[in-house]
Amino acid sequence: MSNPSQTVGQVVHHLARLVVGKMDRNAFFRMLSKQLRVLFHYDRFCINLYDAEREFLNLFTAADGTVVESLSNTRIAQNTVAGLAIASRKPVVINDLANHDFGDSPMPLSTVGLNSTIALPLIISGEVIGTLHVSFVKPPENIVQILNVLLELSPVLSSFLFAVLSEERLEKARAAHATLPQAPDVDTTGSILLSSNLLETPDMHRLMALARKVAKLHISVMIVGETGTGKSMMARWLHRHSPRRGSNFVKVNCPSLPPTLFESEMFGYAKGAFTGATSKRMGRVELAQGGTLFLDEIGELAPEMQSKLLQVLEENSFERVGEASPIGVDIRVMSATNIDLGAAMDEGRLRRDLYYRLGSVVLRMPPLRERKNDIPLFVDHFVQQFAKEYEITPPKLSRSVMEALYEHRWPGNTRELRNVVSRLLLQTLDGPITDNFVAEALHLWKIPAEGIVPGPTVPTVTSPPGPPSGGWQVPIVPQSAAENAGGLSVLPTLEENEKAHIEKALRLSGGKLSGPGGAADLLDVPRSTLQHRMRKLGIQ
The missing domain is CATH 3.40.50.300 (P-loop containing nucleotide triphosphate hydrolases)
Structure with a gap:
């Protein structure tokens, strides 16, 4: 295998041809798989797209190589190899898949004889947009060289993947705009x-x-x-x-x-x-x-x-x-x-x-908690929407599920409800919706981390009179005796307090932004809001 940097140049040279042609996902994937097969042997190659808001994986296009029928095209990222790569933002290499399991079932790849896999996160502007996977029947002897090539390639592939997805979004926007009058x-x-x-x-x-x-x-x-x-x-x-x-x-x-x-x-x-x-x-x-x-x-x-x-x-x-x-x-x-x-x-x-x-x-x-009677209407709308997207018969949610949805406070409002319903429908592809799964989807199982939810000894910034709004509440450090005596110059600014609060949440979550136990979850704010505040406060 040649020098990784030279290899990247060769792949980019071939992918660049697509820019002047039709830059669609099938052409991109075919060209990429062809180039990878020239560089090294693999038994299965695929790319997953990552929906960070819902924490879903969507297969970019049909995998090249061994067919794994037990893998759904859309699935929850949690308890998967891709999920490990996304959470760590680093490559994951497993050489004995048969001896690994996530949750209650064996690894799907091992059921079809694939025993080794490499997974890399694809990152653009600090955001994971997908994962790349190459898998083998037996661990290759040059697996370190393969990993080095993929590491060198991943930033370039991320850029090309982002370009393909951007073009698709533009096409959808044009189509949606064309049908607006109807x-x-x-x-x-x-x-x-x-x-x-x-x-x-x-x-x-x-x-x-x-x-x-x-x-x-x-x-x-x-x-x-x-x-x-x-x-x-x-x-x-x-x-x-x-x-x-x-x-x-x-x-x-x-x-x-x-x-x-x-x-x-x-x-x-x-x-x-x-x-x-x-x-x-x-x-x-x-x-x-x-x-x-x-x-x-x-x-x-x-x-x-x-x-x-x-x-x-x-x-x-x-x-x-x-x-x-x-x-x-x-x-x-x-x-x-x-x-x-x-x-x-x-x-x-x-x-x-x-x-x-x-x-x-x-x-x-x-907020949705003030529109409790509308929750069944939203649920029915989202069920119909996602059933059409997943090409399944709209399931009828049980009374206990509807009661759980009704009683939830919905800090993320209709956006959170939409994500929860999509998770529930995705679960119906694998089995019945249990009360435990509903509780997990609603994050009812979580225990607030110490110092994240303001307690009675940590006052919060209160809203002055004015139009009501949703709250990003920033804990204020109680004044010390020295401050009460007139040393107000040492009082941290609101931005300093907010930055410290977010950094503590990131430490407690191990750097994980979204998902159960992530910083956004601990702070009880949407992931997009947290990312915006992090950029504004200069938090890396």
Whole structure:
């Protein structure tokens, strides 16, 4: 086997041909498996995609080599070799699969005579997006060399895999956009696909009565509520029931906009405005002309960007980067946030004048625990949705399962409910849904780690009067006698406390972000929220 670096160059040379051709997953996998077989012998090769939010593995495409019928194309990552690689973020090598088991059953690979396997996590920008596996009937003598080649290849393969998946997402987005006029009552803006009739429930009667009035008016709307309550869905509903429904609904994820790219992304740029600007590009504001601009997570927008946005809202015009002539805009602006607005304004994180401009009407999305009667409706919707996705007959959940779902507090709201239902349906592929499995899916079995859930001796930051919202609560270290005597300069800042709190959770979880016992689970926040705060606080 040649030098690993030279090997990478050869594989990249062949994969690069796909970039100018059709970059689909089947072509990518066929080319890759062909190149790997040139480098070394294997008996089975496959790639799994990792759904971090639901902790699922999805087979990228049919494996090359030995068929393992007992392996489902979609399965839970926990108690698998892939799960080990994902949790450790390091390669896993097992040379005696027959003597290993996870849970109550033997390793599926060993049942078809595969006794050795290598699994590597595929990582992009610090996120595990999948795992690569090569397996053998007997451990190869050059297994160390094979591992070194795969380690050298994995960053490159991760990039190509990400490119393939990105292209697929773009194709799906184009197809969804093309069918929007024929499906006016379905929200396709986020990961949760919900029929708008799930908003028209008795528990939402008062909110929807106000929403129907607001939808017809040309006024700004701010939607507040905890993570996962359906704020994006409400914004889409308002747009589709407004006089602007025939024009674009443009969603902007504010935390994803770096300050250096804010103006070019929001306002566009002229040809030649900077190196690489080979043609004119329309920004998000211009794309929303005549329609709706939806600013999601507006509370995470940096103050300097807030002032630029405010200027556009006040003057109803903007200038593309590289141009001096103003362009008039006619847009309706909606925004959403899960932060405590009162605290954010008091601390200077949110400009008051921007809030007054965006919050002509404030709609509060209630958490799922305040919509208990709607839980069966959501469950039925998700059951039908995932049964279609998994190509199975929709199962009927038992009364005890429904009672458990009803009694759960749902800190992650409808997003958490969706993930739990998908886990339950996945379990039906392997057997009945037991009460223990339901308890595990709901994380009812967990014991709060010491120091993670604030106790009576650790006060938390309380929300000042203002619009209610979901809570990221930061424990405050009790003042010492010296501090009470006037040494307030030693009191840690809120950011310091938050950073220390997250770092402690990461230590207790062994660096694991998601899943049972992960840092997000211990802190009782969504994984995406935790990752965003980690990036903002500089936690690696």
